[in-house]
Amino acid sequence: MLKNFWYAIEFSHVVEHRPRKVTCLGQDFVIWRRRDGSVACLSDLCVHRGGALSLGTLVEDRVACPYHGWEYESDGTCVKIPANPPGRGIPKKARVDAYPIVEKYGLVWAYLGDLPEDKRPPIPHMAEHDDPSFRAVYWQTVVEANYERAMENVVDAAHTPFVHGTAFGNPDKPEIPDYEVTQGEWHAEADILLNPPAPKGLWGMLSPKRLDTVVVTNGWYLPNVVKLHIRLPFGDLIMYDHNIPISQGRTMVKLVGYRNFFTGKWADRNAVKRIQRIFEQDRVVVESQRPELLPFDLAAELHLRSDALQIAYRRRRQELIDDGWWLGGDDIVMGDVPRREATVIPSPARRDNPELARAWVHKTRGDSHEPARSAE
Structure with missing residues (x-):
């Protein structure tokens, strides 16, 4: 899993x-919308005893831990400890990681x-x-597979005739x-020539003509x-899959589908139904892939020219791994509560405040004295 990127988390x-x-990325976060409409994002792990802030409440725009009531501002600083008598200060290390947020394309990016x-x-x-000529639909599901396997499935054009049959591919060609x-x-894409099946149902009835070939743009x-742009006889269908790594072997897929045909609300259900049907066909294969995780060695799996997009991804991924952007075992830590494991991803505040960079990191498993090393 890669850190130092913007992730669409909701x-x-x-x-x-x-x-x-x-x-x-294996870490729990708590998010909420503030009264001014902006969104805040903190690590969902109270620095005091590892309570889940997401189970707490909001006090004005602050989140209060459900365990001892500690209140945190959106920048991660604790501003109230109810157990403290009047006049007692709050330790500087009483804070949690806060992450920058941008809202764009109908998504919350952290x-x-x-x-x-x-x-x-x-x-x-x-x-x-x-673009006002496009209408969007939103759909999500959880896949019991690694996010990179889910990603590569979408950009892999060669699987469509076999996994999707005549619903999306053409087994005869x-x-x-x-x-x-x-x-x-940060991206790669390709225009790929496919032989589509004849459209069916609502799309088939309204299709003006049958195409022998169609250009599909795949990209990551x-x-x-991952992006899939299908040019239909009557318009464009463009889908963006956001493959959110819940853990190494579990992925939340948040899909946004855009279409510039049948743009009335009445067609939304049909569009989601088609997207879901195609996705469920992929699920069976992706969840059964072995090895479960993408190999680090490019030579560990056989590649063909039709795999060029996947090869480009794996090569760029290796460059980022070499640069230290990969989350590994050192990023898994344990809080003060027994067996309370969590992933700690460094926030900008660690870099902005060097004297506090290690102050609010939880202890590693089996070590009650030295702070855990952050995912630097």
Whole structure:
């Protein structure tokens, strides 16, 4: 799993003025919408005794721990300890990690890392969201598989005739012509020529013609977003899958689908139904893949020219691993409560306040004296 990126951790429309737990990169976070409409994000682990802040309440715009009532501002600093008598100060180390938040494309994005603002990778650009000719639908599901396996499945055009049959692919014409990958620092995409099946149902009735071939644009955007752009005879369907790593073997997929045809609300249910049907066909295969985790060695699995997008991803991934952006065993720590494990991802405050950078890190398993090493 990769740190130092913006992750879409929740749909904007479900975040309200109350604590809400979300999980990404193996770490629990608490998010809430403040009274001014902005969203706050903290580590969901009270520094005192490891209580889950998401089970607490809001006091004005502060989140209060359900265990001892400690209140935290949105920047992670504790401003109230109810057990303290009047006049007693609050320790500087009484704070939790706070993470920058941006709302964009109908999603809440959290920056999970500690790089300065000018060195952070960008949020992927999704032009369709602000285009009035497109209408969006939102859908989510949990996949019992590693997020990278889920990602590669979407950009893998060669599986469509076999996993999806005549619903999306064409078993009679499974060939994938060679294609060129266009790659930048944080993304890669390719236009791939496929042989589509005849559209059925509502789409089939309204389709003006049958196409022998169709250009589909597949792409990935670091760290966990994949794009599928299908050019239908009657319009464009563009889907962005946000593959959120709950853990190494579990993924929350938040999918946003855009279409510039049948843009009335009446067609939303049909669009979601089609997306869900295709996804469920993929689920069976992805959840059964072995090894469960993507190999680190590019030569560990056999690759063909039709796998060019996956190869580009794996090579870029290795570069980031070499740069220290990979979350490993040192990032798993344990709180003061027995067996309370958590992942600690460094926040910008650790870099901004060097004297406090290690102050509020929980103890490692089996070590009650030395602070855990943060995921630097």
